[in-house]
Amino acid sequence: MEINLVSDTVTKPNFEMLECMFNAQVGDDVYKQDPTVIELEATVAQIFGMESGLFFPSGTMANQTAIKLQTNPGDQVIADKFSHVYLYEGGGASFNSGVSFNLIDGDRGMITAEQVTQAINNPDFYHTAFTSLVCVENTTNKGGGACYELGDLQKIKEVCIANNLKFHMDGARIWNALIAKKQNPKAFGQICDTISVCLSKGLGAPIGSVLLGDKATIQRALRIRKMLGGGMRQVGYLAAAGLYALENNIAKLSEDHRRAKEIAQALSKTNWVATVEPVETNIIIFSVKPNYNQNLVIEKLKQKNISFSALGENKLRMVTHLDYREVMHGYVLETIEKLVM
Numbered sequence: 281m282e283i284n285l286v287s288d289t290v291t292k293p294n295f296e297m298l299e300c301m302f303n304a305q306v307g308d309d310v311y312k313q314d315p316t317v318i319e320l321e322a323t324v325a326q327i328f329g330m331e332s333g334l335f336f337p338s339g340t341m342a343n344q345t346a347i348k349l350q351t352n353p354g355d356q357v358i359a360d361k362f363s364h365v366y367l368y369e370g371g372g373a374s375f376n377s378g379v380s381f382n383l384i385d386g387d388r389g390m391i392t393a394e395q396v397t398q399a400i401n402n403p404d405f406y407h408t409a410f411t412s413l414v415c416v417e418n419t420t421n422k423g424g425g426a427c428y429e430l431g432d433l434q435k436i437k438e439v440c441i442a443n444n445l446k447f448h449m450d451g452a453r454i455w456n457a458l459i460a461k462k463q464n465p466k467a468f469g470q471i472c473d474t475i476s477v478c479l480s481k482g483l484g485a486p487i488g489s490v491l492l493g494d495k496a497t498i499q500r501a502l503r504i505r506k507m508l509g510g511g512m513r514q515v516g517y518l519a520a521a522g523l524y525a526l527e528n529n530i531a532k533l534s535e536d537h538r539r540a541k542e543i544a545q546a547l548s549k550t551n552w553v554a555t556v557e558p559v560e561t562n563i564i565i566f567s568v569k570p571n572y573n574q575n576l577v578i579e580k581l582k583q584k585n586i587s588f589s590a591l592g593e594n595k596l597r598m599v600t601h602l603d604y605r606e607v608m609h610g611y612v613l614e615t616i617e618k619l620v621m
Contacts, residue, residue, distance in 0.1 A: 283608045285588040288453075288536070288562060288601035291484040293521055300524040306516035309335070310506075316516030320523050324477060324490040327526075329466035332498035335519055336510055339364075339452045339489040342476035344372045345504045347413065349497060350446035350473065353378030356409035358399045360386040362422035364450055365415050376508070380409055388557065389423020391416065393435035400443050413446045414439075419453040419460075422591065425540070425563030427457040430467050437471045447471070452478040452489075456561040459533040473497070482533050482562065483525035484602040487518050529602060536562040536600040539609045543598060546613045552577065552621040554594075564598045565591065572621050584615045 284290045293301065307313035321333035336342040343365050347357060357373065359366055361383040365373060373379050382399045384391045401408040414436060419425045433449075440447045449472045451457075458465055468475060474493040479485040491501055505511060512518075537560070544559045547566050556566040568574050574594055581588065588598040600609075 281585060281608065281611065283586045283604070283612060285586065285598040285600065285604065285612075287589070288481045288599045291480075291601050291603045293484070293486055296528070297484070297521050297524045300520045301517045304516045304520035306514040308513050309515045310511045310513060314514065314516040314519070316523070317519040320519040321490060323523065323526060325492055327465050328475060328477070328492055329469035330475070330492040330494070332495045333490045333492045334498050334501050334505060335512075335515065335522075336476075336489045336491060336505060337487060337512065339450070339476055339478045339480075340369045340372065341505070341508055341510050342489040342491040343369060343415075343448075343450050344376050345491060345501050345508065345510075346448045346474040346476060346493075347373050347379065347415070348377045348504050349500055350448065351377050351379045351412045352410075354409060355379045355412040356382050356401060357413045357415055358382050358384065358391075358396055358411060358445075359415040360384050360389050360391050360417065360420070360423070362386070362389040362420060363415060363417050364421050364452065365417070367422065379413075382409075382411065386423075388426040389417060389420025390426055390428055390432070391436070392432065393439045396436055396439050400439075400445070411443070411445060413448060415448045415450060417450040417452070419457050419561050419563070421452070421563070422565075424557040424565040425453065425456065425559065425561035427461050427560050429461070430463060430471070433468070433471050446473045448473060449475045451475045453481055453561065455482050455530055456533055456537070459530065460537055460561050479522040479525055482536065482601065483522075483529045485518070485521040485525045488522050490522075532602060533562070536602070536604070539604065540564050540598075540600045542609070542613060543600070543616070546616045550616060550619065552619075562600045564600075566596055567594045568596070570594075577621070580619060580621070581615065584619075586612055586615060
């Protein structure tokens with residue numbers, strides 16, 4: 281039994297999802313003639329109370345499009361130092377949009393309105409980059425799956441309005457936040473100018489993200505997607521997987537959260553773990569004590585058929601997901617408890 285806790289991107293479609301994909305009605309989406317893609321885009325937009333959506337092959341492309349839409353070359357983007365758009369998108373913001381970042385030292389990947397206010401450059405002082413966009417990530421990846429409170433996001437939005445800034449949310453795991461905090465997705469649509477939502481992480485689809493915004497912004501996004509090579513043809517086969525995931529897999533996220541918290545509890549009781557960060561959703565970040573080698577921990581658990589990843593700086597990460605079943609969970613808890621270093 282191989283147990284992969286490297287990421288929630290490792291899931292594979294079940295038979296029912298594959299059946300929906302096989303039976304999908306498709307057309308040429310570059311000409312906006314794929315009915316299943318159109319349905320998916322409209323469905324996700326409706327969930328978040330936003331005017332329009334556009335299907336992308338990846339969350340990175342959706343985020344990069346959002347940045348390009350709302351900045352000009354030479355501008356500066358405010359984001360947390362752990363943000364995915366800065367750390368894990370291949371330098372795309374500088375390559376595609378010619379922007380720099382003003383990085384904030386937030387709390388577990390989350391930033392505050394006060395920090396945003398302090399990070400905004402004086403627009404009249406032409407020696408510094410022009411601040412045009414704020415990006416937040418919800419849930420936070422390197423922040424351990426932490427979730428924003430709606431009130432904190434609203435305060436950031438007010439700062440953006442007062443300073444004529446746009447507000448983008450990288451919602452790669454926003455479904456996890458919605459379940460964990462029991463939040464209304466339409467509230468996010470009222471706060472953010474654009475949101476990217478992922479279907480291939482917690483929801484288990486094989487591919488795909490949707491960028492949300494007003495109709496004019498998404499119409500412009502269509503051109504940017506084309507420029508980035510994201511125009512797809514009979515992609516309704518993949519959009520059908522997203523529709524199945526939305527209908528069947530959101531509620532299952534609570535099980536991922538429960539299992540993640542139980543793994544965190546098991547890790548905290550060992551004699552080789554130094555710290556376990558708070559767990560709200562499906563990501564567990566922990567560090568080993570200085571006298572233990574993190575690579576040895578990875579190797580010993582790999583010998584037990586349990587895979588996970590290193591984040592650097594002596595931190596390790598496990599991520600629960602749709603394909604991580606209860607029988608696997610029991611085995612992981614028992615293995616952690618008995619592991620001798």
